[in-house]
Amino acid sequence: MSDKITVDRTRPAVHLRIGGERLTSGSGGVHDHIDPATGQVDARIPLAGSTEMDRAVHTARAAFEKWRHVPPAERRRLLTRLADLIEENLGEFSRRAALDNGTPVSVAAGIGQMAIEWTRYYAGWADKLSGDVTTTRTTDGELGYTLPLPYGVIGVIITWNGPLISLAMKIPAALAAGNTVVVKPSELTPFSGELFADLIERAGFPAGVVNVLPGAAEAGAALVEHPLVEKISFTGGPATARRILTACAQDMKPAVLELGGKSAQLVFEDADLQQACAFGSMLALATLSGQGCAFPTRMLVQRPVYEEVIERVADMARAIAIGDPFDPTTLSGPVVNQAAVDRIQGMVKQAKADGSRLVIGGGMANGRFEGPLSGGYFVEPTVFADVDPKSELAQTEVFGPVLAIIPFDTEEEAVEIANGTRYGLASYLWTNDLGRAHRVTEALEAGEVLVNGATGLAVNRPFGGIGISGVGKEGGREGIAEFLRVKSIAFK
Structure with a gap:
């Protein structure tokens, strides 16, 4: 700061x-x-x-x-x-x-x-x-x-x-x-x-x-x-x-x-990985410090590009500028209060216990930064890989800068994982296969599906979820x- x-x-x-x-x-x-x-x-x-x-x-x-x-x-x-x-x-x-x-x-x-x-x-x-x-x-x-x-x-x-x-x-x-x-x-x-x-x-x-x-x-x-x-x-x-x-x-x-939501971002092996990773990392970890109902907090990645995506996301997470909200270079500010810090850190702790692989973040004392930021409710961007689709981290809205990365092999498996929560607010899809894009967008159980970086909350389109969304x-x-x-x- x-x-x-x-x-x-x-x-x-x-x-x-x-x-x-x-x-x-x-x-x-x-x-x-x-x-x-x-x-x-x-x-x-x-x-x-x-x-x-x-x-x-x-x-x-x-x-x-x-x-x-x-x-x-x-x-x-x-x-x-x-x-x-x-x-x-x-x-x-x-x-x-x-x-x-x-x-x-x-x-x-x-x-x-x-x-x-x-x-x-x-x-x-x-x-x-x-x-x-x-x-x-x-x-x-x-x-x-x-x-x-x-x-x-x-x-x-x-x-x-x-x-x-x-x-x-x-x-x-x-x-x-x-x-x-x-x-x-x-x-x-x-x-x-x-x-x-x-x-x-x-x-x-x-x-x-x-x-x-x-x-x-x-x-x-x-x-x-x-x-x-x-x-x-x-x-x-x-x-x-x-x-x-x-x-x-x-x-x-x-x-x-x-x-709320637990939106999935599906990244297929033919996608533009740089754009997909930048898009998902920014929304899930930086924008509003992850405090958004429709953010893609689950990243589902096809196995041939799985480890590459994890590396790219980790690099992008490290580059997020965290600090004073009035600083024009700051991308991510604090979460809203101490209760949010406690909730987020509780879910991080549980994710570790569930066997998810901690890629970056999740390690501050009491969940907050030291030094100039120690008084505020700043939470480190955190990325987990190998997340069990049935675990708390994959099923419950965090409302904080925590991203769960999950591998998949087939199109059918990706859709099954994406639809495997009680939420249904938004879904995100990255692929260069037009036929797949049409099949998957129809199969995803969500109020809105955004393909290859399409803008969310566009006023000319209806926005709203299904299920508990x-x-x-x-x-x-x-x-x-x-x-x-x-x-x-x-x-x-």
């Missing part, structure tokens, strides 16, 4: 945003935000409780009665203005990402660009929503058609690993469809949400259309269970999702759930359809 980097590390104030109000305290108490790069408390975050959440939902419901009648072209204009403001404040969003959870500014800028594209894309959908004429013949004396209508108040709960992109994946689509929203960002990453709420206001959205409240667990439960909330959109883990589904079941409330879609036409009810109408 360099001592020569001079940047603005000022922590912005965080509020509970209900309508046009900015509350400085809430019934949920206060959260001591810890800078993961130093391990020190750097801000005190007010938390909403059930009282503030109830107020926010009623405010959003009142705003909905007017927002639903705002002309679609005006919704498009406001969302386009919001996208422009995100772009104008991209540097500040990158700064806040480093403050929120230690995301390096070099990485945060790219995530911010994605948020801009997601917002612009759904701005374009606002005035293009239409129903269908369902009548097959008028001689029956009946005219039938459908109307796509907004739900009302959408409850949005986002996780901490990518707060800006998570907001952009949910809120623009919901607003374009004519809904209002109440958002509970994670108290671990409150600073980006505060700026997003500022820009919503500056863009000219009516008060109450978007309400942003960091909150305690009771606030999330109150949002999910509130009778005026018509649908839930959640990003997080399967355990919390199960509780959300249980609560939603009482009123048959629908939910979109974007959950989630329910529903974000992105594409399907992403806005999640926020619309279809009403069937007929005239005799």
Whole structure:
């Protein structure tokens, strides 16, 4: 960590945003935000409780009665203005990402660009929503058609690993469809949400259309269970999702759930090994310090090139620049907190006990670096080879910079291993055989399959998993359809 980097590390104030109000305290108490790069408390975050959440939902419901009648072209204009403001404040969003959870500014800028594209894309959908004429013949004396209508108040709960992109994946689509929203960002990453709420206001959205409240667990439960909330959109883990589904079941409330993954990257012997190894190493070990739901954390390699791939990955892992998130040369920052360090190191220890071959990493005292980085939650990129496909490391999401490499012989074996978990969010495939690419992509049980380095989270494509990786879609036409009810109408 360099001592020569001079940047603005000022922590912005965080509020509970209900309508046009900015509350400085809430019934949920206060959260001591810890800078993961130093391990020190750097801000005190007010938390909403059930009282503030109830107020926010009623405010959003009142705003909905007017927002639903705002002309679609005006919704498009406001969302386009919001996208422009995100772009104008991209540097500040990158700064806040480093403050929120230690995301390096070099990485945060790219995530911010994605948020801009997601917002612009759904701005374009606002005035293009239409129903269908369902009548097959008028001689029956009946005219039938459908109307796509907004739900009302959408409850949005986002996780901490990518707060800006998570907001952009949910809120623009919901607003374009004519809904209002109440958002509970994670108290671990409150600073980006505060700026997003500022820009919503500056863009000219009516008060109450978007309400942003960091909150305690009771606030999330109150949002999910509130009778005026018509649908839930959640990003997080399967355990919390199960509780959300249980609560939603009482009123048959629908939910979109974007959950975790244990994504496989299949590398065949005819692949471009340099590109495949660079792609997999960067996502699994460097980007967000491995804290991404769709990252390829299992690398399945055909046996003739197995040892070569292991060597290439090890060399790339050694070259990952780890350090101060504000240093523009840093590729990998800290993980989010001490609990994450403990969990990751526990899985590393178990992988060793299970007989996996440690290739690189996994050896720091207490799982953290010594010297200038010792105070923060920095974890060494770790690579295991010869991993048993049934072991914990191959079956459980680590959410940290740990990669499992597994050999395979045949195409059928590769598909069987890749499909051999309860997750099904994403898969990655590297081959120069077009026929194989088509066969394998169809056989892989995942919501998205990316071939030869195709970009993930593209807004024009639906994103969402199967199994315990989630329910529903974000992105594409399907992403806005999640926020619309279809009403069937007929005239005799």
